Amino acid sequence: MTYAPAPAVEVLSANKTYNNGTQALLPVDLSIEEGQFVTLLGPSGCGKSTLLKMVAGLLEPTDGRLLLWRKPVQQLAESGKRMSFVFQSPTLMPWATVERNVRLPLELAGVEKSMAADKVKEVLALVGLSKFAKALPRALSGGMQMRVSIARGLVTDPDLLLMDEPFGALDEITRHRLDAELLELWQKKKLTVIFVTHSIHEAVFLSNRVVMMAARPGRIVEEFAIPEAYPRTAEFMVTTAFSQHAKKLQDSLMRASEGQEAHFS
């Protein structure tokens, strides 16, 4: 018997139909191995956020199952694994300092104070915001707020990081920088990441696997591997390999956006 690494995330024909009859997502099957960086890419309305929120347990699938390390999301703690979610907007508490925002998940989990303080210091240093520990969110730029949000996501030492278009609202330069920082963290912390985006370049740059989705009804249409070596730097973005991957994704995205796909069963 050969040993296969346990999949971190298993989506077993999970689908979502809202009460008003809208089919947000047709049955989806997806298996993500530990340590993978997977991007969900597709036009708006393709259900990529819905899928991510189902993995997080924020949405219940209408049918089908979702497993994290072979356990239902609600029992994730039993397997000793942790999951963090980073939203599209920083979703910080505007009344609390950066430090208190980052400490929130630890406080909610009842982690002891001095231990929490050390952990907060560590992740703030990791995202380069040590100097701003006492600042209020509104004193920070959009990019810095997003870094606080990522720090808050990392402070619990997650094994799985779910990110819902986290850099979508930022300017291009800031986004590139945060993408690069995220890759570093992913390698350093050996995370499993599911990353939702509508940017082809971001998908190619970040992931080793891209899942293309289409809209009306939301479904998975194609999968791509991006088997380029890490660490990836800005130079990677001007290589031929990069543009070839981008071109393939571009064509697939065009087909997905047309809505009438051969894959539609």
Place this chain on the structure above:
Amino acid sequence: MNAPHMPRLIQPWAQNPKVQKVIHPILVGLVLVVLWQGLVTGLNLPPYLVPSPILMMQTLFTDGAVLGMALWVTLKITLLAFGVATVLGVLISFVFVQSKSIEAALFPYAVLLQVTPIVAIAPLIIIWVKDPTLSMVICASLVALFPIISNTTLGLRSVEPDLQSYFKLNRANRWQVLWRLRIPSALPYFFGGMRISSGLSLIGAVVAEFVAGTGGTGAGLAYQILQAGFQLNIPRMFAALLLISLTGVFLFLFMSWLSHKALGGWHASEVVSD
């Protein structure tokens, strides 16, 4: 001093918005008072029609003891009513946000309370409740209650949805969500409600006094106005009126200060953009 050179005379500190915020209203007030004094003197208006500002200030001093007592009574009713309305309003809001159906069932009655003119219910309350101070506090509280209820309820409900999801993802219990998320989110709305209610409790107190018409040691400013009206003591009427207005302004300023202290720095309404 000729006009074309005026800009040079304006000192930099006078262009500071914070200074202007204080100086401009004072200038308007001074102009109005001077105009008023000038009109009264110029047109030779008798004091029983319109007293001059100077006479009004004089009355404020000569009748100081009576008016001071009256001010104390009105202020007491106002503050008690404001306190009752705040506590009661917050408690009711907490009940409202427990479930949509509770709110749906009870909210119309809160509205009913708000739209029924207090003058119309005040006589009833005064008949039912023997103690005059208590009856007046009840009247004034009823007037001040609604803004606290509606604002605090709105505030407790207006939590950013993603932040709420974040708490849910981290398995926060009901108490943690209330204490760490709902209450801080509601504070700006709550203080907005308090600011409106502080003025309304004063109005409620004055209306209640009018209806109750209590004299003697329990006489408030409204009663002084009534009495002064009967006696055609118009300067005293104006002096009492001035005290009521000043009380209202003071309450408003105090609430604004409190709101600034509580929210300063983080809420958009309290951040000065220079």
